Amino acid sequence: MPLHPQSRDYIAxxxxxLGVDPATLDLAGIQELxxxxxxxxxxxxxxxxxxxxxxxxEGVPIRIYRADPGDxxxxxxxxxxxxxxxxxxxxxxxxxxxDLAIRTGAVVVSxxxxxxxxxxxxxxxxxxxxxxxxxFARPAFYQSNGRVAVVGDSAGGNLxxxxxxxxxxxxxxLAHQVLVYPVLDVAMDxxxxxxxxxxxxxxxxxxxxxxxxxxPDADPADPRLSPLCLPDVAGLAPATIVTADHDVLxxxxxxxxxxxxxxxxxxxxxxxGGAVHNFFGLPGLFDQADEARDHIARRLREALCPTxx
Numbered sequence: 001m002p003l004h005p006q007s008r009d010y011i012a013x014x015x016x017x018l019g020v021d022p023a024t025l026d027l028a029g030i031q032e033l034x035x036x037x038x039x040x041x042x043x044x045x046x047x048x049x050x051x052x053x054x055x056x057x058e059g060v061p062i063r064i065y066r067a068d069p070g071d072x073x074x075x076x077x078x079x080x081x082x083x084x085x086x087x088x089x090x091x092x093x094x095x096x097x098x099d100l101a102i103r104t105g106a107v108v109v110s111x112x113x114x115x116x117x118x119x120x121x122x123x124x125x126x127x128x129x130x131x132x133x134x135x136f137a138r139p140a141f142y143q144s145n146g147r148v149a150v151v152g153d154s155a156g157g158n159l160x161x162x163x164x165x166x167x168x169x170x171x172x173x174l175a176h177q178v179l180v181y182p183v184l185d186v187a188m189d190x191x192x193x194x195x196x197x198x199x200x201x202x203x204x205x206x207x208x209x210x211x212x213x214x215x216p217d218a219d220p221a222d223p224r225l226s227p228l229c230l231p232d233v234a235g236l237a238p239a240t241i242v243t244a245d246h247d248v249l250x251x252x253x254x255x256x257x258x259x260x261x262x263x264x265x266x267x268x269x270x271x272x273g274g275a276v277h278n279f280f281g282l283p284g285l286f287d288q289a290d291e292a293r294d295h296i297a298r299r300l301r302e303a304l305c306p307t308x309x
Contacts, residue, residue: 001245004274006286010201011276017084017202022209027117030086030213034115037092042284044095047102057134060127061112063090064142065101073145075106075175075304076135078128078163082154082281084210085116085124096281100151103297106304107143109135113159121215125224128159129166136172147304149176149237151296153280154202154249155210157182161227161256164237174237176303178296179256180280181242181249185228186211186220190251200246202277207248228252233259238266240299242292244275268299 003011018025018033025033037043051066068074079097081088090097090112097110113127132150135142150167152160157179164177188208197204215225223230239260243253250271257269272279272288283289 001273003246003276004288006288007246007274007276007279010285011199014201015199017206017277022206030117034087034089039282042282043093044099044283046095047098049098049101052098057111057131060130061090062131063094063097063110063112065097065108065110066143067101068105071143073139073143075147075149076142076144077104077106077108077300078132078135078148078150079108079110080113080128080150080152080156080159081110082152082156084207085155085214086210087115093281099293100297103293104300104304106300109142116214121218122224124159124214125162128163132163132167133170133172147175149178149300149304150174151178151180152182153180154277155183158184158227162224165223165227165230165233168235168237176240176300177237178240178300179242179253180292180296181244181247181277182253182256183249184252184256185226186215187226188248192251193248196246196248200276202248204248228256228259233265234263236260236265238303239268240296241267241269242280242296243269243271244277244279245271245273246275247277249277270295
C-alpha cells in the first residue's frame, strides 16, 4: 500500500527518527534529545482528569491516571512508553496516559522505567516487571479490581511483551496485552528491515543503535530482549497487536501474532495501511492515531470488562 498522505508529509520533515547521525551521539547528545521534544504540540491535549498522581512501585516512578471521579475498584492498564529504551518518559507521554484513561475507563499506570545507556539491559525490563508485580501485590493502592492489562508501543511494546510472559510464568493472570509496533527481535533480519531501512522515520541503523545502547553485551536471543525467541508462548495473555505498514518493525510484530495464534492464544492483529512508525503517539499529525486508539480501547474494554454470558 502506498504511503498515507499524512505519513508522506511527516517523513518529508522527519525522514529519520533521531534526526541526527546516531554515531555522533554521546551521552550529552542523548540527554539533549531527551530534554527537547519538538513534537510536544502534536501529542494531544493534556485533558484534565479528576485523579492524576505521581507514586512509586517498589522504587520505580509511576504516574497514575483515573478518569472516573469515584473510588470503586477498576481494571488497571499498565502503559510502557516507546523511545528505543533510550528516550521517552512519563512526562513526554502524559497526554497519551490521560487519553488511555478516558478511552478505556480503567486506571492507567504509566511507568518511568530506567533508560539506557546509563541503565543497560535488563534494567528497563526489570522495572516493567516490578510495576506489574506491584499492581498484583497491592490492588487496593491502585484501586484495582484485579483485572490487569499491559500496553506498550515500540520499545514499550517490547517491555509489555516481556512482562506478559513473566506474569504467565509467575502465575499472575493478565487479562490482555496490547503491543503497538513492538520491538520483538533484535536480529533485525526481516524483509521489512530491508524494505524500510531508510527514509521512513525509524531507520534500520537507528534501531540497531538503540539496541546497542540498551543491550550491548546481551545475547540477542534472550527472550527478555527478543520475545519472539521465547521457546513457548502457550498460555500467554490474549493479545492485540498493531503494526504500521511502512515500518522496519512490521514483520516481527506480525510474526509474533502468528506464533501466538498457532499456540492457541487469542490474538487480534491489525496493520495500519500506509502508516509509519510513531503514528500512534502523534494524534496531532495522524488521523490513524485516533483510529488505532479507538481500536485498542475497544479491545481493552472487552477484555477488562467482559459481558456476562
